[in-house]
Amino acid sequence: MPRVALFGAAGAIGHSVAAALRSKGQPYRVVGRNEQRLRKAFGGDPLAEIVAWNPDSPASVQAAASGIETLIYMVGVDYWQFQLHPELMRKTLDAAMAVGVKNFILIGTVYPYGRVQTGNPVREDHPREPHTFKGRMRKAQEDLLMQADASGQIHATVLRLPDFYGPGVEASLLHRAAQAAVNGGTADLIGPIDRPHEFIYVPDVGPVVARLIDTPAAFGKIWHLAGAGVTTQHDLVLEMERQTGRELKLRVAGKTMLRLLGLFNPLMREVVEMNYLMTDPLILDDSALQRLIGPIRKTPYVEGIRHTLAAVRKTQSAANAAA
Known part of the structure; x- marks a missing residue:
């Protein structure tokens, strides 16, 4: 059984993480709302276990997370429905903790920072003071996760990315x-x-996430992954x-x-x-991440x-x- 699950696997970042795990010969579970889309993307990979979920059903979310050690969360919503981000995080987090998931990695954005207050590049200790609705929803999402970590219910981390680009x-x-x-x-x-x-090239993200999975010191903190300059x-x-x-x-x-x-x-x-x-x-400083896991290929x-x-x-x- 896979020990890693990719929630929201059908997106670009999910494909990148799956490719990184595949290159290591590591089985993984892909989770999404549309089983047909998942089968089209991952059905040819014998390492991929395909699971459809319904976020509105606690039993469905628990089944999707059952038996998993590390959950990587990349669940997207329509850009005009950002109020769903905290709601979906709460449902997934509750289910993950209920079935004993140990580690939870959220792929995050720069939105929770709001406008730059400290000058560029921005480190992880920059104030999170979003002035936009989307920033507040993303901050609420992060707060739910990191509060669960602080209370000892799960080991959690956020990997914050800039805008991205790449094939497809x-x-x-x-x-x-x-x-x-x-x-x-x-x-x-x-x-x-x-x-x-700055832009991050999407295929560069997966290898970093794969390294975080096996880095216990990564949890309990938020990290930046900057672009190629x-x-x-x-x-x-x-x-x-x-x-x-x-x-x-x-x-x-x-x-x-x-x-x-x-x-x-x-x-x-x-x-x-x-x-x-x-x-x-807003330009990210990822020197802390590079001290943690070593040089990053960009x-x-x-x-x-x-x-x-x-x-x-x-x-x-x-x-x-x-x-």
């Missing part, structure tokens, strides 16, 4: 630009695009142009445009309050963009063949 990562800020670089058309971006920013969205668009030889047409939506788009698009409406991360950069942006563009080409070729 459609939720990335860079995804539309990568599509335009390969297929033509206009690259839709959220601006401003000339401010400092400070860049800008504009610089990465230029790299896409360089690699494809195609000059991109850019359509950049700032806060005012996002408000207008939000009149018709619920996702754009919810992006407005987080636009401060574009105007007031894919350079040039290489990451190359793999991302190759994935877009592969997807387009498959679509053309199907048509």
Whole structure:
């Protein structure tokens, strides 16, 4: 029986963690709402045990966590339903503790910090004072978990990530630009695009999580995993142009445009309050994590963009063949 379960495995980070465990020959359980989607993604891997769950059923959540030593939590919600984050965390945490899960790793975000107060790069001791609804919901999620750790009910940790990108990562800020670089058309971006920013290449996340699983000292604290260095969205668009030889047409939506788009698009409406991360950069310092687990392999942006563009080409070729 696997000793590690990936809750929310169908997302990009889940695929990265699964790949890291697979490379070690370690069995793992993938948990999600849609069994068909899980089977499509992991059905060919003999190391993967596939379990569908219903978060609204305590018995279902307990069954999904039963027999597991370490639970890795990557459960997503629609961007306009962030109030569900603490609720889902409570249901999962209660079930995990009820069936004896020992360790719980939450893949987190920078949202709970709010605006930078200490200057960049930001360490783990930065105040968590979110000024947005989404930040408050993510902080509430973290608080539930770390309070359970502090009370001795479970060993818990949070691995905080910046924005991410990579092959097949459609939720990335860079995804539309990568599509335009390969297929033509206009690259839709959220601006401003000339401010400092960082991105983590999704395949780099899994190996770090796999190391945390076997690092007892990781629990009871929050850790940062930074990107491959400070860049800008504009610089990465230029790299896409360089690699494809195609000059991109850019359509950049700032806060005012996002408000207008939000009149018709619920996702754009919810992006407005987080636009401060574009105007007031937040860059993570992960020196503490590197002291804990050693050097971390981070894919350079040039290489990451190359793999991302190759994935877009592969997807387009498959679509053309199907048509």
